[in-house]
Amino acid sequence: MNIRHVILAAAIGLLPLSAHAESKLADFQLAPRIKAKIDAGQPLDFYVSYHDVSNEFAPFMKAGVERAAKEDKVGAQFIGPVGADADGQISEIETLMGKMDGLAISSVSTDALAPVIDRVIAAGIPVVTFNTDNPQSKRLAFAGQDLVQSGREAGKLMSKVLGGKGKVMITTIDAAAQWSLDREKGAREALKAEPGIEVVNTLNTGTDPQKIYSAIENAMLANPSISGVLSLECCSTPAAGTWVERNKAADKVKVVGFDLLDQTVQLVQDGNVDATIDQAPEKQGFAAVDLLVKFLKGQPIDNVDTGVGIYTKENIAEVAKKK
Numbered sequence: 001m002n003i004r005h006v007i008l009a010a011a012i013g014l015l016p017l018s019a020h021a022e023s024k025l026a027d028f029q030l031a032p033r034i035k036a037k038i039d040a041g042q043p044l045d046f047y048v049s050y051h052d053v054s055n056e057f058a059p060f061m062k063a064g065v066e067r068a069a070k071e072d073k074v075g076a077q078f079i080g081p082v083g084a085d086a087d088g089q090i091s092e093i094e095t096l097m098g099k100m101d102g103l104a105i106s107s108v109s110t111d112a113l114a115p116v117i118d119r120v121i122a123a124g125i126p127v128v129t130f131n132t133d134n135p136q137s138k139r140l141a142f143a144g145q146d147l148v149q150s151g152r153e154a155g156k157l158m159s160k161v162l163g164g165k166g167k168v169m170i171t172t173i174d175a176a177a178q179w180s181l182d183r184e185k186g187a188r189e190a191l192k193a194e195p196g197i198e199v200v201n202t203l204n205t206g207t208d209p210q211k212i213y214s215a216i217e218n219a220m221l222a223n224p225s226i227s228g229v230l231s232l233e234c235c236s237t238p239a240a241g242t243w244v245e246r247n248k249a250a251d252k253v254k255v256v257g258f259d260l261l262d263q264t265v266q267l268v269q270d271g272n273v274d275a276t277i278d279q280a281p282e283k284q285g286f287a288a289v290d291l292l293v294k295f296l297k298g299q300p301i302d303n304v305d306t307g308v309g310i311y312t313k314e315n316i317a318e319v320a321k322k323k
Contacts, residue, residue: 028140030296031124034101038296043075044101046292048285049093050080051108051132051177055207056261057234057281061106061131064285072293078285083207084174086112097123102296104288105139106131110178113137126295130288131281132179140295143287143304145279147179151186151232153308154256154277158191158230161254161274165196166227169219171236173212175204183232183258191230200226205236212239220253231257234264237276241267260311260319268316278309278319 037044048065050058062078069076079096081088086108093103093116103120105127107113117137120127126140133142158168168191172180184202191197200223205215216239220226231237237257241264244253255273257264259281267273287304295301311319 028121028126029124030126034124034296037101043073044293044296045075045099046077046102046104046289047093047096047100048076048078048104048130048288049089049106050078051089051106051179052082052084052207053078053080054082055173055235057259060281061285064282064287065289066285067282068286068289068293072290074289074293076289080106081108084108084177089113090116093120097125100125102292103127104130104143104292105134106144107134107178109176110134110136126292128288128291128295128301130284131279132177134178141291141301141303143291143306144284145306145308147182148186148189150258150277150279150308151183151188152190153186153310154183154230154232154258155187155190157275157277157310158187158228158254158256159194159197161256162197162228164194166254167198167200167223167225168228168230169200169223169226170202170230170232171205171212171216171240172202172232173205173207173235175202180232187230187232197228203236205239207235209235209239212236213242216240216243220247227252228254228256231255233257234259234261237261237273238263238267241273245270245272265311265316265319268311268313269320271313275310275312276316278311280306280309 050061065076065078089108114134114137117127117139121138128141129139130143174180191199203219205212229240231240240255244250250271256275258277260278264276283306291301
């Protein structure tokens with residue numbers, strides 16, 4: 001099955017495909033065993049590999065995957081390593097090569113996972129990326145947030161709440177991960193545009209909740225001149241906000257972060273986190289499966305941008321009502 005026509009993005013919610021990406025779609029050759037299943041009307045089996053199924057963000061992705069499986073009437077299993085383990089993610093995918101009819105993947109490491117993505121594609125199994133893109137691979141499409149741009153938006157928010165001056169610490173649970181590198185790139189670009197703002201350091205906290213808080217607490221004790229904490233992800237955001245809350249420092253230290261964990265929503269409502277950015281994780285999980293379904297039905301597919309949702313104390317009630 002070859003896709004020979006691709007709809008170019010012309011509406012909000014679509015990221016335009018490059019000519020190279022269009023070529024990937026047109027050149028793809030479906031594995032005969034998958035084509036035989038489609039022709040026989042047999043149910044398809046997809047695997048959705050997330051880069052760390054143990055983190056607090058994973059359940060939102062999984063919910064979207066499960067919704068898509070139900071609506072599209074396919075099998076879709078949410079898999080991935082516990083902890084950011086590239087070798088573990090690669091090994092799991094390789095063991096499923098003969099079973100999967102499609103793969104959606106959020107890579108632990110772009111460089112490490114690109115070759116396995118290309119091997120899956122070469123075997124005639126369609127692959128899309130979600131949450132974390134792998135544009136150097138031969139993946140067919142991507143569903144998720146523009147990570148560099150979301151980092152820029154976070155940097156702009158940090159600059160705004162600091163009034164254009166102050167010392168900022170960037171926090172991340174995995175400084176080496178591609179999603180973190182991309183977000184940090186955008187954040188630093190935005191912060192660099194403000195001459196009154198200095199980025200003090202990037203704090204790599206690890207993923208354990210208690211260790212995240214301790215790392216932030218120790219960093220703040222070591223450098224009490226820090227006036228802004230910019231978190232790049234779901235899990236150091238509430239830790240930073242909790243530090244502000246416990247130290248009654250909302251007027252001295254501003255926090256900007258990501259995602260809508262329940263604790264983060266409460267911290268925004270209470271004024272201990274100044275702003276958080278949503279990336280619609282449930283939508284990402286849904287789109288990952290839905291793209292594969294559409295592709296195997298012979299329908300045109302395109303990248304899906306799940307957007308940048310900015311929430312502050314002024315509008316966080318919209319989220320709180322839904323929880």
